[in-house]
Amino acid sequence: MSFSAELSPWLGRLTMRSRLDDAEQHAILQLPIHTIHVRANADFVRLDESVDHVSVVAEGIVGRFDQTAEGTRQITALHLPGDAADLHSVALPRARSALQALTPATILRVSHASLRSAMAQYPAITEAFWRDGIVDQAVQSQWMVNLGRRDAKARIAHLLCEVACRTGAVADNHAEFSLPVTQQHLSEVTGLTAVHVNRTLRALREENLIHAEGRQLTILDFASLARVADFTAGYLQMAVAFGEPERIVALPQGEPS
Amino acid sequence: MSFSAELSPWLGRLTMRSRLDDAEQHAILQLPIHTIHVRANADFVRLDESVDHVSVVAEGIVGRFDQTAEGTRQITALHLPGDAADLHSVALPRARSALQALTPATILRVSHASLRSAMAQYPAITEAFWRDGIVDQAVQSQWMVNLGRRDAKARIAHLLCEVACRTGAVADNHAEFSLPVTQQHLSEVTGLTAVHVNRTLRALREENLIHAEGRQLTILDFASLARVADFTAGYLQMAVAFGEPERIVALPQGEPS
DNA sequence: CGCATATTTGATAGATTTCAATTTATGTGG
């Protein structure tokens, strides 16, 4: 249990979507954490488990899973460093999905108890948590469009565009970022077969839209890839770039929302 | 603007997922509403529109839509009478999806202003709203499994099982309920083609799993249909039947969550 | 260096879409 500033990437994510004053931000940073390391492919939250803490991703990539009775899996969300993977568990502690590290990962556990006391003291924090989930839900909606209405090439392209934006790697029609996940994992995100993911990636490579070097992925022409993907970044609510952060509860100074 | 008890189905939905005391329940029922009637296939909330009220469904079926650039649509959520279709708009007023009536519908508009003052007075109400969205998100996750990992027959069967459960129509391995939506709408939910929905429904009929009489749908053998669908009702959080309603904020009497 | 895991490729089967009619409901005005 420590009281460091390791939660600052998460705070950055929250303030990207909600406006928090100094005291509220301080309350977040002060939250006690318990750091754990998770091996690749290890579940660290299991289905129907009752959890008493939230998992904030510090390093690595985390997937939220659901599965069919036969065991084929669907990844319903991808969590990158700075994301809280199951903030909703504060309000509904029984996990309806499993969380798995797709790569070796470092997780910061924040107890529900401490989060609840922060929420009780600062209503704007409750609101920020709620809003965080809403944005996640908007991402899920886009994924549903992906799964239901786009072909394999667009699905993969869309995913790559999204991850590039979420990692902040896009600049000047170009993006380079690490995506150390398996093609099997990509298939579980996109509702395809690992084989088909492989072929689709090759097609994108042959069109000179992307370049894959090991786990390093380069988007050579972001605009064209976004066109193939039918991607627009608005739904990601990267507030710094796309609009005003939100707040309902009045700021202490009396500033309106 | 009236102050009647028309919100009581919505209150029922909320208390199915969260525990609210008398004062809190009263605060919900007291909310001023503005009733509107919407024709079938009419959008009543448009994409990127900034809304200042929540739409509670009183009658009819409402779909939440997203679409690709070419205009093919994906329904990302279905809202039945008693559901608030965009409760999240209280926290994030810009609509990231459109809302459309799939049938003639009656909508109760509840202003954000009045909701916010209820939230300010009763933190448990904020919490209940948040939790409501979390359950919606769990439903979306199941839909993602549907879209990504199940074949046409299972997708349709799963949807029918879900709607049957949500309308409370299931009893004794049998369910009869009205589903006055078009096969085109079903295809937009399931990520299929209207033609394929038609063929799949016929297949389910030929297996004597369902019976369709106009817009009245009968599930002849719920257990078998659920097996085909790989359906289990847990995620719907129909708390009355499946577990304790939740609450974080202490009850006034001091009762713990 | 060698095992285990991941990627890549080929050939084939299967599911779903697409396109184009046709039939059947549904609603409306006379």
Next chain:
DNA sequence: CCACATAAATTGAAATCTATCAAATATGCG
């Protein structure tokens, strides 16, 4: 209440996309 106009459901045949199965490389790691 009927006739008409429109929307919805249904069917067939062909084209496409994606999955499946099986094997052959690569790659990473101890």
